Amino acid sequence: MLQGRRYRLELTDDQGVLCLTFGDICRSVWNTGLEQRREYRRRGAWMNYVPQAGELADAKREFPWLADAPSHVLQQTLRDLDRACRDHGTFGVRWRSKARWAPSFRFPAGNLITVERIGRKWGRAKLPKLGWVRFRWSRPLGGAVRSATVVRQGRSWFVSFLVETGIATPERHAMPYTVIGIDRGVKVAATTSNGEFLDRPYVTTGEAARLRRLQRKQSRQKRGSARRAATVTAINAVAGRVRDRRADFCAQTAATLTAMNAVVVLEDLRTRNMTASARGTVERPGVNVAQKRGLNRAVLDKGWHMLELALRNAARSTGTQVVLVPAAYTSQTCHACKHVDPKSRESQADFECTACGHCAHADVNAAKNIKAAGQAVSGRGDLGVARSVKRQPPATRKRTGRSPRAERAAGIPVL
Known part of the structure; x- marks a missing residue:
């Protein structure tokens, strides 16, 4: 059985900058690939993952900044886009906006990921191009790592490991009736x-009042200003809780x-x-x-x-x-x-x-x-x-007028 394990990362300043860079590159690849797919659909053609992955390799030679992110991370972005387009339609998939989308990316190769426990409360994982990253060991890993997804929520970064626990779903419930x-x-x-x-209440009275004040403050601030960005960060902190x-x-x-x-x-x-x-x-x-x-x-x-x-x-x-x-x-x-x-x-x-x-x-x-x-x-x-x-x-003998043996001989299935 595949299950997820989520931990809070403790990144260094350089690692934080790299994660933001990876997220921006994946967002650019997603939006470019989505626009290409929509343009093909307007012309009555179809674009899927295989040709886009080949064009991505060519684009790296023309745009060197694409090579800053691991190649399999960008390929996984195109795979996610392909699945989203198949599930929701090419024009039903949303753009990844810089203001609304939380930076995230996935390492699909579990054999390239190493996880170690370095203390009672801390562990570390070796991720491609990021090196060793520390995370809060809040629960046991419980299986072999298949992939890792890094995402930022508010001011913090988190990593989610997809692990194979080796536990199968029970065929019968313990209380079957x-x-x-x-x-x-x-x-x-x-x-x-x-x-x-x-x-249960999800927001306290004080948090609701603070959220209202922050939202009113945000409505009076200029878009793109540093003060508005600070207010949005405070709103996201309350909404995250x-x-x-x-x-x-x-x-x-x-x-x-x-x-x-x-x-x-x-x-x-x-x-x-x-x-x-x-x-x-x-x-x-x-x-x-x-x-x-x-x-x-x-x-x-x-x-x-x-x-x-x-x-x-x-x-x-x-x-x-x-x-x-x-x-x-x-x-x-x-x-x-x-x-x-x-x-x-x-x-x-x-x-x-x-x-x-x-x-x-x-x-x-x-x-x-x-x-x-x-x-x-x-x-x-x-x-x-x-x-x-x-x-x-089912038809009875009285209604058909024939015995079950005669019905089987005639090729009629008997229920």
């Missing part, structure tokens, strides 16, 4: 069908849920589509733009997609199955009598069925419906909510 449904919300991050409310807390919550929640349940059922939510802007165009302006903007921020703050990714990652170690079911009517359906009525949900937290009078917390009722949908199995053995619900019965 346990199922739980999860309802993701904007008031509570996750509500289980067992009635548990899983949530919030992001780390959100990731920590999702990881801990996923570890607990997958350890105790063989099946975890979630709603199939398209977070990117749900958080799209409602601003509209000049010809057709949007409606309730401010309310939609607040809802988008609440959805993104709770980390719905991050929790799903964390569950899938943790499920590899426990053998848990993560199931997605349609989200339609799960919050409007009564779990007791299955009656569907939007009026049954009186508020965000209260649910009272208009047919049978069943009362429950709205999120818990929705989580139970999600769990029931995940447990719905058809005659084919698949999920009834996602695939076929019914199956035509």
